[in-house]
Amino acid sequence: AEELTAASYERLRERLLLELAGAEAEAARLGEQERLVREQGTLGDAEAETLRRLARIREAIAGRVKDAKGVEAVRAALVGTFEKFVLYANPGSALFWYEANTHPGRTPLDAGGGLVLEPWPRRELLSEGRECSCGECGVAHTVHELRQRIALHVPGDDFDAEGFTT
Structure with a gap:
């Protein structure tokens, strides 16, 4: 032995100190x-709860609402799940198209005229502290993922509720 x-x-x-620094x-x-993985698990729980609430609302609206009590239950579920709804008229305009389709978290929308309803889920149902990747809006990613606009095809051209918020 030497x-x-x-x-x-x-x-x-010196070599061991470098290896130690690398290991640390x-x-x-x-x-x-x-x-990060733990945070995403929490996000998954929030998303799952939001999806469960949406499923209950869909079931109620799909024909299971038969009386005033049922309507009140749907109203309570909507108020508890969504912050607001925004109704847009004339979505064929260039400004609407730009706002609807330029955010990276949005699915492109072509309503082809008519009305468009935009639901805004409550932030407390979504992840907290996760900033949007665009770096400009400061809204949680999941808000953009869930806040999809829905084209409503209504006969006639009598749209007097443009930008109406409930």
């Missing part, structure tokens, strides 16, 4: 990755 000299010790020590950096990276 004797460990001071020079050999210093070389080994990797541990920090993995800790951050674990934190």
Whole structure:
């Protein structure tokens, strides 16, 4: 066995310190990755709850509402799930198309005229603190993912509710 000299010790020590720094950096990276995965799990729970609420609303509206009590239950479910609804007329305009289709979280929409209803889910049902990737709006990603506009085809041209918010 060879004797460990001071020079050999210093070389080994430097190499081990570099390896230690690398291992500590990797541990920090993995800790951050674990934190992000835990946050996404919480987001999944919020999304699942929102989807359950939407399914209950859909069931109620699909024909199971037969009396005033049922209508009140639907109203309560809508108020508890959505912050507001915005009704747009004349969605064929250039400004509406720009607003509807330029955000990265939006599905492109071509309503072809008529009315468009935009639901706004309540923020407390969605993830907290997750900023939009556009970096401009400051709205949680899931809000953009769930806030899809719905084309409503209504006969006639009597649209006097443009921009109406409930």
